[in-house]
Amino acid sequence: MVFFALVSPTFFTIDGAGVWLESASTFGIMAVAVALLMIGGEFDLSAGVMTGFTALIVGLLTTHYGVNIWVATVIALFAALAVGALNGLIVVRTGLPSFIVTLATFFVLQGVDLAVTKLIIGQVTIQGFSRVPGYDTIQPLFGSSAPIGEHGHLYISVAWWIAVTTVGWWVLTQTRPGNWIYAVGGDPEASRAQGVPVRATKVGLFMTTAAAGWLVGMISLYRTSTVQATTGVGQEFIYIICAVVGGCLLTGGFGSVIGASLGALIYGMTFQGITFARWDTNWLMAFLGVMLLGAVFVNYSIRRRVTA
Amino acid sequence: MTNPTITQPPILEARSISHYYGGTAALTDVSITIQPGQIHCVLGDNGAGKSTLIKILSGLLQPTAGQLRLDGQPVVFTNPRAALDAGIATVYQDLATVPLMPVWRNFFLGRELTRGRGPARRLDRPAMRQIVRRQLADLGLNLRDVDQPIGTLSGGERQCVAIARAIDGGARALILDEPTAALGVKQSEVVLRYIRRARDRGLGLILITHNPQHAWPVGDRFLLLNHGQLVDDRTKNDVTVAELATLMAGGVIHLSDSPGESLTVEAGDL
Numbered sequence: 220m221v222f223f224a225l226v227s228p229t230f231f232t233i234d235g236a237g238v239w240l241e242s243a244s245t246f247g248i249m250a251v252a253v254a255l256l257m258i259g260g261e262f263d264l265s266a267g268v269m270t271g272f273t274a275l276i277v278g279l280l281t282t283h284y285g286v287n288i289w290v291a292t293v294i295a296l297f298a299a300l301a302v303g304a305l306n307g308l309i310v311v312r313t314g315l316p317s318f319i320v321t322l323a324t325f326f327v328l329q330g331v332d333l334a335v336t337k338l339i340i341g342q343v344t345i346q347g348f349s350r351v352p353g354y355d356t357i358q359p360l361f362g363s364s365a366p367i368g369e370h371g372h373l374y375i376s377v378a379w380w381i382a383v384t385t386v387g388w389w390v391l392t393q394t395r396p397g398n399w400i401y402a403v404g405g406d407p408e409a410s411r412a413q414g415v416p417v418r419a420t421k422v423g424l425f426m427t428t429a430a431a432g433w434l435v436g437m438i439s440l441y442r443t444s445t446v447q448a449t450t451g452v453g454q455e456f457i458y459i460i461c462a463v464v465g466g467c468l469l470t471g472g473f474g475s476v477i478g479a480s481l482g483a484l485i486y487g488m489t490f491q492g493i494t495f496a497r498w499d500t501n502w503l504m505a506f507l508g509v510m511l512l513g514a515v516f517v518n519y520s521i522r523r524r525v526t527a
Numbered sequence: 528m529t530n531p532t533i534t535q536p537p538i539l540e541a542r543s544i545s546h547y548y549g550g551t552a553a554l555t556d557v558s559i560t561i562q563p564g565q566i567h568c569v570l571g572d573n574g575a576g577k578s579t580l581i582k583i584l585s586g587l588l589q590p591t592a593g594q595l596r597l598d599g600q601p602v603v604f605t606n607p608r609a610a611l612d613a614g615i616a617t618v619y620q621d622l623a624t625v626p627l628m629p630v631w632r633n634f635f636l637g638r639e640l641t642r643g644r645g646p647a648r649r650l651d652r653p654a655m656r657q658i659v660r661r662q663l664a665d666l667g668l669n670l671r672d673v674d675q676p677i678g679t680l681s682g683g684e685r686q687c688v689a690i691a692r693a694i695d696g697g698a699r700a701l702i703l704d705e706p707t708a709a710l711g712v713k714q715s716e717v718v719l720r721y722i723r724r725a726r727d728r729g730l731g732l733i734l735i736t737h738n739p740q741h742a743w744p745v746g747d748r749f750l751l752l753n754h755g756q757l758v759d760d761r762t763k764n765d766v767t768v769a770e771l772a773t774l775m776a777g778g779v780i781h782l783s784d785s786p787g788e789s790l791t792v793e794a795g796d797l
Contacts, residue, residue, distance in 0.1 A: 369594035393649040395639045402636055405625035412623035414608070472627045522627070 223492030230495045233368030240373065244380035245435045247272075247276040247480045249454070250461035252431035254479035256424045257462050258391070260404035261310060263425060264455045265302070265324035269432030271450030273299050274327045274440035275336055278345030289355040296433050297359075302328070302409065303429025307422030317425075329452055336448040340504045349444040360443030375495030376438045380480070387476040396420065405472030458471025460507055461486050468522055475504040485510075533565050536599055538700045538731045539584065539615055546579050546755075553579040554755045556593070561615075561700045562732040564613035566722065568734045568742035571752035577735050578747055580752070581704055583732070585617035586610035616698035620705045622689040626678030630670060631659045636693050645707045662691040666688070668720045683714035700731040707741045719745050739771035743752045751775065 229235040249266060256263055271294040280291035305326055310317045343486055348354070361379075364372035389396040399420045402410040411417050432451075440446050462468065464485060465478030486507075493503050537560035545556040554576045560569065572575050577772075582588040583595075586604030595602050604610040607617070624633045631652075640651040640658075661671045668687045670680075677685060686706050693701055703722065704786050707715040720797060723745055728730055736742050742749060751759040751774050759774055766774075 390647075395650065397640060398632055398636065398639050398650065400630050401632065402625050405627045406623075409621070409623040409625050410618070410636065412607075414611075468627075472625065 220262060223488070223496055224497075227492070227495035227497075230419060230492055232371075234371030235491075235495065237367050237371035238374050239487045240377050242491050243443060243484045244374065244376040245438055246454075246457060246486055247380040248376075248383045248431050248435050248438075248462055248484035249428075249458040250465065250479040250483040251383050251476050252478055253458040254429040254462035254474050255362045255387060255391060255400060256428050256466050257459070257467045257469070257471060258282045258404045259400045259421055259426065260407065261421060262321060262459065263306065263428045264318065264321040265306065265328055266428050266432050266458055267417040267451040267454030268325050268328045268332065269299055269302065269429055269451065269458075270436040270439060271332055271446065271448065271452065272302070273433040273436035274446040274450060275332055275345065275448060277440060277448050278348055279336065279339055280349055281351040282345055283339055287502040288351050288357055291394075292357060292437060295436070297438075299429040299433035300426050303426035304422060304516035306429070307425030310425070311421050325455065329449075332450075333448045345450040348440070348446075354444075358441045358444075359370070360441070362443075366487070374442065374443070379434060379438065380483075380490075384480040385433070385464045391476050396423070400424065437525075457486065457507070460511050463518065464510055466514075466518065468518050469515065470522070473518075473522065507516065537562050537596075538598065539613075540599075541590075541715075542594045542596065543586065544580070544590045544595075546583060546585060546588065546787070547591045552755050554583070554590075555751070557755075557757050559584075559733070559750060559757075561702075561733055562747075563699070563731045564726060565731050565747040566726050566732045566734055566745050567748045567750065568736060569750050569752055570736060570739060570742055570771065572737055572775065574754075575735075575752040576755035577752060578704075578754070581617060581702055581735060583616065584610070584702055592599065611696070611698075614697055614699035615702070616693035616696060616700070617687045617702040618686070618704065618706060622685050625690065627676050630673040630675060630677050630680070630688060630765035634659045634662075634673075634688060634695070638696060647675040659691075659697065661762060662695050663687060666691050666694075666710055666724045668721070681714060682710045683717040683721075686710075686718045688732050690721055690725055694725065694728075694730065698730065700733075701725060702733045703779055704735050705737070706734070707736065707738060710762045715741055737775070739768055739775055743768040743790075753777065 224231045253263060253266055276295040276298055277291045280286040280294065281288050286294070295403070302324065306317070306321050309315065309320050331344060359375070361375065364374040367373045391400060399410065399415045402413070402415050403417045405418045407417050436451070439450065461482035462474065462479040463482070465475060465480065465482035467479060468473030489506060490503055493500055539561040541557065541559045544554055544557045551728055557576070559569070559578060559580070561567065566622050569580065569775060583590050586607045586609050589603065591606070595604065602613065603675065604613070625636070635655050640655050641648050642651040657671050660670065663670055666687050668684060677688065680688065690701065690703070706718050706722065706729065719741060722732060722734065726745070734742060734746065747763055749761045749771060750757055
């Protein structure tokens with residue numbers, strides 16, 4: 220980070236901070252939900268495509284079918300929760316690895332996003348969304364920004380990020396369901412034996428992740444006033460990486476919401492830092508890989524020490 | 528068979544229990560009681576029917592024939608929850624603990640204490656930590672740090688946590704499944720001491736084991752299980768540890784063998 224500050228003087232200005240905070244915020248919201256799910260012992264590979272899926276629902280319902288924008292936004296939330304519940308129910312009912320189940324959901328949603336969008340509007344990008352009646356009444360909730368610094372913007376998504384992190388931290392560390400999340404991820408059999416509602420906890424986590432996908436979908440939709448059918452594809456691994464960098468074990472049962480949030484912050488700063496430094500942004504992927512491997516090594520050694 | 532030392536009515540009584548898996552008999556006509564303040568040991572080798580007996584007493588299985596009586600009344604445990612609600616708790620060999628979670632979180636797993644209401648309802652950490660410390664100390668385990676992951680405790684200490692947890696959860700009767708099986712000599716002695724402490728507090732205990740050296744010093748009564756049948760039933764006074772071992776091995780004890788002459792371990796040694 221110091222390096223980026225040296226290479227690019229704008230990196231640590233208020234204007235620059237607005238840029239990387241905005242970038243980190245959407246990843247942070249997802250990383251928190253994905254971290255909770257990972258601590259609960261499961262993965263959700265459909266989390267990224269969910270952001271595009273929900274945004275497309277709102278975009279299509281409003282621009283093509285003339286549905287009220289508020290109603291469409293709520294419908295998208297219920298659709299997300301339904302997909303999350305389906306993911307969770309399939310996983311807890313069949314006992315199949317969530318990696319496979321949500322990989323299937325990922326492909327299904329990705330295919331549906333593209334095929335249905337093309338079928339309905341003949342192209343893959345929603346246009347004219349900002350002209351939908353009522354747009355101005357809901358846009359500030361997800362997409363507004365306040366001017367900071369000289370030319371900078373502080374987006375409302377940063378407030379959502381802080382709110383989601385706070386609620387996630389509260390639930391995980393201070394409540395009974397939080398205790399169950401650790402437990403079902405650490406040892407589902409032992410949890411069941413102690414009367415923990417294992418299935419309900421896991422399904423709830425999948426639905427939480429889906430709801431976070433909806434929130435991020437709305438944030439990107441209302442900020443840019445447009446959405447493409449491929450939005451979110453490939454992002455799911457970045458959420459997992461943020462959670463792992465923040466201390467979550469891939470094997471479940473251990474991790475932190477604050478850590479995942481910080482993982483997203485590091486990601487956002489690196490992502491924008493590379494841009495500020497005018498490097499090829501492809502370097503980001505290489506950096507991510509190294510960061511992931513390092514984090515997994517550290518996490519693994521912690522686990523070994525505890526369970527040896 | 529009646530036991531003259533019985534002074535209080537049994538908490539739980541299994542009368543002529545049989546269980547069949549398909550056509551195979553896992554248990555045939557087994558009777559056993561859980562008495563307050565007593566430790567009844569069930570001894571048997573692998574495949575003797577110990578697991579089936581535990582599953583029936585803890586509500587995981589229903590007997591094919593025979594009856595369970597709770598405080599003298601016939602009862603059917605349709606699931607483990609029903610047995611737990613009746614105060615019959617089972618501590619399994621794997622202890623049902625989550626290694627990476629702190630001791631206190633494990634202790635209260637599934638029955639966490641909270642304070643506050645609505646969205647402010649939160650875990651009552653100070654209360655839970657205090658209760659854990661007190662309950663463990665009551666069994667003779669003084670933990671400095673109840674925030675350490677339970678995986679960092681020794682096997683004996685984990686067993687103690689599991690027993691204390693069952694007691695704190697309202698158990699009057701404890702079924703202990705091979706509590707010393709995975710432990711070394713020293714740890715086993717520690718666990719047997721916890722078990723005696725639980726007995727002294729008036730709990731009724733069933734100790735399932737294949738180790739007569741562990742059963743004899745703490746047990747009040749010994750039931751030998753073989754091929755799903757109760758082959759012998761002795762009180763502390765009419766069996767020695769050596770005889771127990773012989774019985775376990777399927778041997779016959781001759782009446783001429785004088786009790787107490789061979790290897791004995793006094794309960795007071797522990």
